Amino acid sequence: MVLAFGGGMILASGSAFAQERVEITGSRIKTVQTEGTSPVVVLGKEAIQLEGVRNAEQLLNNLPQVFADQGGSVSNGATGAATVNLRNLGSNRTLVLVNGRRLPGGSPRDISTDLNQIPVSLIKRVEILTGGASAIYGSDAVAGVVNFILDDKFEGVQIDLNHEFYNHSQHTSQGVKDANTARNFALPGDVGADGKVTDFSLTLGGNFADGKGNAVLFFAHKTEDAVTEDKRDFSNCALTAAGGTWTCGGSSTAFPGRFIDLTNGGDWSMATDGSIHPFGAADQYNYAPSNYFQRPSDRYSVQALAHYDIADYARVYGEFGFHDDHTVAQIAPSGIFLGGFVTTVSADNPLLNQAWKDTLNLNAPGSTADLFIGRRNVEGGGRQDDIRHSSYRGVIGVKGDISDAWSYDVSALVGKVLFQEVYHNDFSNTRLLRALDVVDDGTGNAVCRSFLDGSDPNCVPYNIWTPGGVTPASLAYLQTPGFQKGFTSTEVINASINGDLTGYGVKSPWAKSGLGLAFGVEHRTEEMELTTDQAFTTGDLAGQGGPTIGVAGAFDVTDIFTEARMPIVEKAPWAELLALNASYRYSDYSTGKKTSTWGVGLEWAPINEMKVRASAQRASRAANIIELFSQAALGLYDNETGDPCAGAAPEATLEQCARTGVTAAQYGHILGNPAGQYNAVFGGNTQLNPETSKSWTLGFVINPIRDMNLTLDWFHIRVDDIIGNIPPTAILNDCLNTGNAFTCGLIHRSELTGDLWTGVVPDGGYINATNLNLSFKETEGLDFGADYSLKLEGMGRLDFAFKGTWLKKFEAEDAPGFGSYDCAGYYGATCGTPAPKWRHSLRTTWRSPWNVDLSLNWRHIDQVKNEGLSSDPHLNITTDPLVSKLKAVDYFDIAASYKATKNITLSAAVNNILDTDPPLRNNGAGFVNGNTYPVVYDALGRRISLTLNAKF
Numbered sequence: 001m002v003l004a005f006g007g008g009m010i011l012a013s014g015s016a017f018a019q020e021r022v023e024i025t026g027s028r029i030k031t032v033q034t035e036g037t038s039p040v041v042v043l044g045k046e047a048i049q050l051e052g053v054r055n056a057e058q059l060l061n062n063l064p065q066v067f068a069d070q071g072g073s074v075s076n077g078a079t080g081a082a083t084v085n086l087r088n089l090g091s092n093r094t095l096v097l098v099n100g101r102r103l104p105g106g107s108p109r110d111i112s113t114d115l116n117q118i119p120v121s122l123i124k125r126v127e128i129l130t131g132g133a134s135a136i137y138g139s140d141a142v143a144g145v146v147n148f149i150l151d152d153k154f155e156g157v158q159i160d161l162n163h164e165f166y167n168h169s170q171h172t173s174q175g176v177k178d179a180n181t182a183r184n185f186a187l188p189g190d191v192g193a194d195g196k197v198t199d200f201s202l203t204l205g206g207n208f209a210d211g212k213g214n215a216v217l218f219f220a221h222k223t224e225d226a227v228t229e230d231k232r233d234f235s236n237c238a239l240t241a242a243g244g245t246w247t248c249g250g251s252s253t254a255f256p257g258r259f260i261d262l263t264n265g266g267d268w269s270m271a272t273d274g275s276i277h278p279f280g281a282a283d284q285y286n287y288a289p290s291n292y293f294q295r296p297s298d299r300y301s302v303q304a305l306a307h308y309d310i311a312d313y314a315r316v317y318g319e320f321g322f323h324d325d326h327t328v329a330q331i332a333p334s335g336i337f338l339g340g341f342v343t344t345v346s347a348d349n350p351l352l353n354q355a356w357k358d359t360l361n362l363n364a365p366g367s368t369a370d371l372f373i374g375r376r377n378v379e380g381g382g383r384q385d386d387i388r389h390s391s392y393r394g395v396i397g398v399k400g401d402i403s404d405a406w407s408y409d410v411s412a413l414v415g416k417v418l419f420q421e422v423y424h425n426d427f428s429n430t431r432l433l434r435a436l437d438v439v440d441d442g443t444g445n446a447v448c449r450s451f452l453d454g455s456d457p458n459c460v461p462y463n464i465w466t467p468g469g470v471t472p473a474s475l476a477y478l479q480t481p482g483f484q485k486g487f488t489s490t491e492v493i494n495a496s497i498n499g500d501l502t503g504y505g506v507k508s509p510w511a512k513s514g515l516g517l518a519f520g521v522e523h524r525t526e527e528m529e530l531t532t533d534q535a536f537t538t539g540d541l542a543g544q545g546g547p548t549i550g551v552a553g554a555f556d557v558t559d560i561f562t563e564a565r566m567p568i569v570e571k572a573p574w575a576e577l578l579a580l581n582a583s584y585r586y587s588d589y590s591t592g593k594k595t596s597t598w599g600v601g602l603e604w605a606p607i608n609e610m611k612v613r614a615s616a617q618r619a620s621r622a623a624n625i626i627e628l629f630s631q632a633a634l635g636l637y638d639n640e641t642g643d644p645c646a647g648a649a650p651e652a653t654l655e656q657c658a659r660t661g662v663t664a665a666q667y668g669h670i671l672g673n674p675a676g677q678y679n680a681v682f683g684g685n686t687q688l689n690p691e692t693s694k695s696w697t698l699g700f701v702i703n704p705i706r707d708m709n710l711t712l713d714w715f716h717i718r719v720d721d722i723i724g725n726i727p728p729t730a731i732l733n734d735c736l737n738t739g740n741a742f743t744c745g746l747i748h749r750s751e752l753t754g755d756l757w758t759g760v761v762p763d764g765g766y767i768n769a770t771n772l773n774l775s776f777k778e779t780e781g782l783d784f785g786a787d788y789s790l791k792l793e794g795m796g797r798l799d800f801a802f803k804g805t806w807l808k809k810f811e812a813e814d815a816p817g818f819g820s821y822d823c824a825g826y827y828g829a830t831c832g833t834p835a836p837k838w839r840h841s842l843r844t845t846w847r848s849p850w851n852v853d854l855s856l857n858w859r860h861i862d863q864v865k866n867e868g869l870s871s872d873p874h875l876n877i878t879t880d881p882l883v884s885k886l887k888a889v890d891y892f893d894i895a896a897s898y899k900a901t902k903n904i905t906l907s908a909a910v911n912n913i914l915d916t917d918p919p920l921r922n923n924g925a926g927f928v929n930g931n932t933y934p935v936v937y938d939a940l941g942r943r944i945s946l947t948l949n950a951k952f
Contacts, residue, residue, distance in 0.1 A: 025127035025147040028518040029565050037601025037615040039699055039713040043126040050855050050895045052909025052945050054162055054199045056115040057082035064805035064839035065130050068927045068935035075292040078329035080387030081106040081114035086130050087779050089143035097147040104415030105488035108530035111624045116325045117391050119301045121160050121201040122218045124151040131695040132619030134597040135583040142619045142693045152305040154205030154216045158951040162199040168941025170233040171917050179246040187233050195227040195294045213308035226296040230289035235930030238288045241882035250284030251675045252338045257375035264361045274467050276359050287332030290382040293930050297327040319395040329385040334426045334543035338374030339758030345369050349438045350446040351465045379470045383543050384424040391417040406499045413492040423482035427542040431478050435462035482541050486530035496520030511567040519562035527554035528625040546634030553629035561585040577605040595620040595690050611701040623688040623723050627771050632683030637728045639678050641877050646672030656736040660747045666754030678757045679766035680728040689773050693719040711785035718778040725769040729829050730814040775813035782806045796848040804840030821874035828867030834936055836862040851899035863888040886919035907947040912938040
């Protein structure tokens with residue numbers, strides 16, 4: 001089958017010892033059953049090939065159970081990793097396994113597992129279980145488990161060569177065209193091919209020692225080209241919706257600059273000819289063109305798997321994995337960021353011409369003016385975050401059958417990810433202040449005051465007052481790199497025993513099969529370290545939004561776990577099978593926390609063609625090292641609606657704004673941030689308690705006719721004591737609306753200007769949003785699945801595979817007592833990335849008898865509304881009609897393969913064959929890039945891939 005669901009066809013009856021017993025995802029008990037009580041989606045090798053993608057990130061994002069997270073189309077805020085987010089509960093609540101065992105934390109910047117470690121060409125199948133599974137696998141499996149099963153029995157030599165690229169015709173809407181025309185921005189032409197990806201892999205494998213052993217060696221290399229936002233018409237400028245019309249907005253950190261006179265009043269800009277005029281919307285900086293829509297990358301992967309039967313009761317096995325991924329995330333140039341600091345300009349600055357002196361009232365000797373200056377470092381180019389991850393993972397173990405009834409498995413795992421980052425083309429705030437403080441050296445030369453007094457002999461003046469005044473020497477002085485490095489480490493020792501007590505008579509009188517047991521112990525150690533240089537640590541890098549402070553820590557946990565499965569009735573009227581299972585895990589953490597997790601399940605098959613399954617589970621997630629030990633530091637948060645207390649006519653009343661710290665004198669005079677970015681203090685908390693969750697599932701599996709499987713599964717997951725920070729927007733809104741002393745105490749207005757985005761701690765504007773155990777998240781819905789194989793007389797067969805998810809609710813409460821809100825069907829500043837109520841894919845594949853297979857896939861993403869349209873007061877805000885909703889999107893993909901010879905297969909795929917543009921929105925919360933959500937929608941156009949597979 002192209003796609004097998006967890007509710008696949010129930011196997012025919014027979015003795016438990018007459019068939020191979022296997023372990024499936026979601027259970028450690030070996031059984032002849034191919035599914036358990038929790039629904040599991042299984043993607044086989046053929047299904048993976050038909051998807052036409054060559055990375056695990058894109059493969060999983062096409063599933064309706066998976067929501068957007070970090071990936072290759074994220075640049076601003078990119079970690080360099082790719083992560084999976086099941087049920088929209090967060091990537092840190094999704095456990096990723098390879099062959100049933102953990103991967104190390106993806107990065108010391110984001111501990112969630114990096115999917116770039118997965119060798120896609122070596123995958124035999126992927127099993128996705130949604131819902132709590134902590135009792136089986138331990139912490140982090142709150143939302144579920146993704147288990148990548150690698151081909152560890154390969155024989156022969158296989159070469160895979162893949163090349164893919166994007167092809168796109170610009171479908172410029174009149175609104176987008178008018179917006180660019182109004183700012184004199186040239187629109188891009190059609191794209192023949194860009195974003196090229198080349199992927200090569202070699203797999204070698206074979207049996208040895210008369211079939212007692214097998215070894216597999218895999219090598220792969222992949223390169224991806226960058227795509228910048230100016231290569232697509234809808235992302236050519238930073239779109240802003242205003243009054244039902246698109247405009248090209250941008251940043252107040254502009255070019256040639258914005259100058260806000262805090263001493264005399266006035267808000268000025270300079271034209272490229274040097275003339276001075278009041279700053280207006282047309283002066284905003286278009287930061288879009290240089291941003292990467294797709295990051296470039298260069299990746300190497302090596303995998304080695306081997307096993308050898310040293311005796312009938314002992315198989316020694318080992319796994320080794322290595323990957324090295326180098327990528328660059330580029331965003332708009334750095335510079336003097338508006339509000340970062342106050343610049344004092346003196347009349348004796350020789351770089352000021354008379355026009356500037358008149359504008360800033362600096363004609364009197366010794367007079368000064370305090371300014372907020374915003375100016376882009378266009379001369380120096382985009383900020384480039386050069387990121388590299390290198391991972392190592394090794395597993396060694398021994399397993400075997402002690403008898404017909406008992407088996408064991410003992411293993412040790414060591415995994416480590418090395419991280420290094422170099423941030424290029426950023427400015428030093430310290431040097432900026434010195435380079436802007438310019439005086440005459442007495443001989444008519446303009447020099448830095450710090451050069452003259454000897455405090456900084458390397459200082460070079462930064463001449464921003466005259467077009468073309470910036471010199472290479474000043475850039476060499478101002479631009480400084482930032483360095484980070486670190487690692488994550490995971491060590492696991494696991495021992496388990498699996499037993500079938502049928503032979504001991506431990507069974508129900510109404511069943512042939514007896515009690516199945518699994519129990520064991522596990523010891524896991526997690527360690528992480530991030531080291532930052534002085535530029536990062538002190539917040540000296542102008543384009544970072546605040547300091548990045550190193551963090552280090554470790555903890556270990558000892559687990560005791562057990563699981564049981566008991567058939568109650570077999571082969572009886574209205575009870576072909578009635579079975580119960582239960583699991584339990586006790587975890588003792590070195591941080592002083594202890595957790596107990598459990599699960600129970602029921603299987604009832606009244607007839608062979610129908611099965612009912614139900615489960616209830618309690619899962620937990622202990623705080624990770626970043627959440628525990630990160631030091632509090634200033635960062636940025638997005639608020640697309642801005643500060644309700646800003647502007648000449650604030651949205652909020654004086655009484656409301658006073659609750660947040662606004663004075664009567666400041667009210668009506670507070671400057672909003674046109675880029676929608678505001679300050680907050682984020683950080684860890686060593687007193688965090690583990691999260692707890694409960695999940696329930698109820699499902700039906702029906703085989704109404706031969707070769708047809710239908711599944712329907714209801715799911716309900718609630719996570720309590722959520723670890724995280726109260727969203728700064730929620731803190732602000734709660735204080736404005738209720739005057740809650742707790743939330744109002746977290747808001748710190750700038751003492752100078754009353755805003756929430758200028759200055760630094762403690763005198764600047766910011767919201768305190770460090771980690772806490774908060775309230776809850778809760779999701780509920782239905783999963784639908786169907787697969788059917790139809791034989792065609794003399795024409796092969798047609799395979800149909802359908803999977804869909806209806807999201808009934810996605811409810812959350814930011815903090816106890818705040819009140820909950822439902823984000824199902826919405827997106828926005830609070831809800832984040834889109835949560836459509838319905839998503840599905842339907843693939844139809846013709847398996848012809850002439851060595852040719854053809855496939856058509858239909859992917860549907862339902863429309864989502866802007867959260868501002870919700871009647872819930874937590875979400876309801878004024879919303880522009882242009883961004884009131886993101887329209888429903890349908891994508892059609894085709895794939896074909898031709899077996900040219902016994903050994904060579906040629907394949908091609910075109911995803912998004914209609915070249916459908918993504919729905920547009922303002923840049924804001926969630927994984928937004930290029931005026932859309934490129935991790936959710938196909939943003940770059942049709943993707944064409946060509947693959948050669950040769951196996952000997």
